[in-house]
Amino acid sequence: MLAIEIEDLVKEYRNGVRALDRLSLRVNAGEIFALLGPNGAGKSSLIHILTTYSKPSSGKVTMLGKDLRRAPGEIRRQIACVAQQVSIDSHLSLMENLLFQSRLYKVDAKTAHQRIRTLIDSFGLSPYLRYPTASYSGGVKRRLDLAMNMVSLPRILFLDEPTVGMDVDSRKAMWEMLLRIRDDFGTTIFLTTHYLEEADRLSDTICIMKRGREVARGTPASLRRYTRQNLLRLGFAGAEQARRCQAALEQSGLATSASLRHDSVLVDVADGRTAISAVNRWLLEQRLDFTAIEIVEPSLEDVFLALTGPARQESEA
């Protein structure tokens, strides 16, 4: 089942900037969907439309089976949006903040108390119950803010840069919370991020955007396969064997270049998949005693740069 379906979406601002350029996307129910893109790609413009904060210039958005233009109110009641700015009232306690939120969303008192208990337990917030919210660290405030957004049990949760500026521990705690929200509550999570590691660790689907358009979409693993794999690593028992291999490889014409890394040689080839068997054969012929031969998998960062970086922009121009 689809949680969000976007067809030919255009957002053109009054100044003539086309932030979304006939974008089409599908987000499955119950998945974590991460939107990646360089500054100005159109991520915030898209989130603003999906959270009913702004209207598209044209195109169609269906959320939870409803047309966004026709039923914005109904959709709004079933979604929540965690902004970068936390919405905690520091004059109220942790419990009061959660109860206040439940009244705002008209959750009946009995259900609210049960739900709040579950959220406090799930998100490890009970140690903080006894302390004033004003004393909380930035990370704990963000966790409480996220719990507050879950009080209404939204079917889709939007997060704009959920861990920006957080330290490593708080970021990991936030990731665990998001995974738990997906797994325990079945909520669809739609987030934007600049952190590739975050998208890699968390998402079921990643969409890379540039200039208002999708440039690639898929699972983190499938995106890694997107760039051609053209680097081989040859492992040796010691640095001396590796050095001998590097020198011989450079003479062989098999590789564009070969560089030494301790007891390994990194070999630049035209296409890793076809070169691996040729290099393997050559190593055996040369009687070079290697311990490993593998295609080096590109990181998500390599893929992101390959798809959105300056070299790509020049070639597009």
Ligand SMILES: Nc1ncnc2c1ncn2[C@@H]1O[C@H](COP(=O)(O)OP(=O)(O)OP(=O)(O)O)[C@@H](O)[C@H]1O
């Ligand atoms: N209210 C606005 N009026 C005019 N232009 C806008 C407005 N909001 C955004 N833009 C422009 O639309 C384009 C997309 O901006 P948007 O903020 O959606 O991108 P983004 O991917 O969220 O970028 P960032 O990562 O920097 O937040 C940019 O060129 C931006 O300058």
